Amino acid sequence: MPRFLGPLVRTVTYTRWLHLLCAAVFAFVCAAVFPGLSSPTPRDWLLVYVVPVPFLVLFALVPVARRAEGLQARLMLFPGGHAREADGGAESGVSVAPSASWRDRARTAVWLVLRLFLGLSVALVTGQLMALVLELLSAAAGRPDGSLSVLPAPDLGAASALLVPVPVLVLLFGVAGVGWLLTRAAPPLLGPSAAERLAALEERTEQLLQRHRIARELHDSIGHALTVAVVQAGAARAAGDPAFTERALDAIEETGRAALEDLERVLRVLREAERPAGGRPTLQEADRLLDSARASGAAVEMVVEGPVETVPGAVSREGYRILQEALTNVLRHCGAVPVSVALQVADRRLVLDVRNPLPASRAASGGRAPVAGERGDGVRDRGGSAGGGTGSGLRGVRERAALLGGRARTGPLGDEWQVHVELPVA
Incomplete structure (x- = not known):
């Protein structure tokens, strides 16, 4: 009833x-x-x-x-x-x-x-x-x-x-x-109508892409900062040197402050979707990344050819994130090893090449990723690695390159690991 x-x-x-x-x-x-x-x-x-x-x-x-x-x-x-x-x-x-x-x-x-x-x-x-x-x-x-x-x-x-x-x-x-x-x-x-449904679908797709971009930004920025902090803290504990510990704390502070700035910018995008976000770092600020990696013990050498300042903003910003992810992977998986960075702007292209030697165990296994926290000889190293990854960082590198009409190649090259990216700048 x-x-x-x-x-x-x-x-x-x-x-x-x-x-x-x-x-x-x-x-x-x-x-x-x-x-x-x-x-x-x-x-x-x-x-x-x-x-x-x-x-x-x-x-x-x-x-x-x-x-x-x-x-x-x-x-x-x-x-x-x-x-x-x-x-x-x-x-x-x-x-x-x-x-x-x-x-x-x-x-x-x-x-x-x-x-x-x-x-x-x-x-x-x-x-x-x-x-x-x-x-x-x-x-x-x-x-x-x-x-x-x-x-x-x-x-x-x-x-x-x-x-x-x-x-x-x-x-x-x-x-x-x-x-x-x-x-x-x-x-x-x-x-x-069909046109309205298509417009709604496009809007939904754009929202999903925006979320994906934000997630990728957080992964690259916060992931890099945490990797540097973990590597620095482990190295300072292993060294037992007050002076080294002081330098490590300075590097952690500087990297953390930069990560907080990136986090605040991303949160501003979420809070104020219709307002443009603050300036994202470009390749002209790549020295900040290199100094952070060097403070973690990596010997980074960079060679620049061509007018980097003429690279369009979108390409330069994505190039900065790609370089950041490449250096983060080096610190996370290989620790304090020599890293060579080549940045070239010529023929209407931006070419970024990052190389570092593979650990002995990884080179012997044909490029297999080492166990998180191990050195090349298989011994646990509390200060040399920040742990393993899921591969999402390198996938993000390839996605960034594809979105800009470029291409990316990542993987072992002989006894080195290479991240090679080519982006159009026209």
């Missing part, structure tokens, strides 16, 4: 009722002008249905009409914060964008005419059933009046009051049924 009476206690049933009656108001306004509501004949009632149709079709040609109908439908036809429903936030499938094509205008016109016919019918039935209720109450009071409704009202005296719930229930269940029918018609008539 509670399930049977469910539509009667749902708020959305009554908002749908109101939505239907609002459509009937326009029909009655037109009928007051023509054909008139004084003693209407069946022909007049047919005209009440027909006369408003041309005006609704003309209104549907206005692009904003679709937006207005979509907003009303979302608010009044579907469960939301106003409805006593657990799934009040369910998607309605109704668009609130203005009409963008003649197909949208045609669907809007069909919706308006359908809403008019259903709303006018519900309004007329509502009036007749309410009049029948008044007649039953009059008969129960001993003053029967059979002129209120076209429906016959039985004269049972005081017992007529027992029949009052019948037309009320019929009306409420009828309204619930018509409202449900209207919600079934809303998605195909007011739903998004």
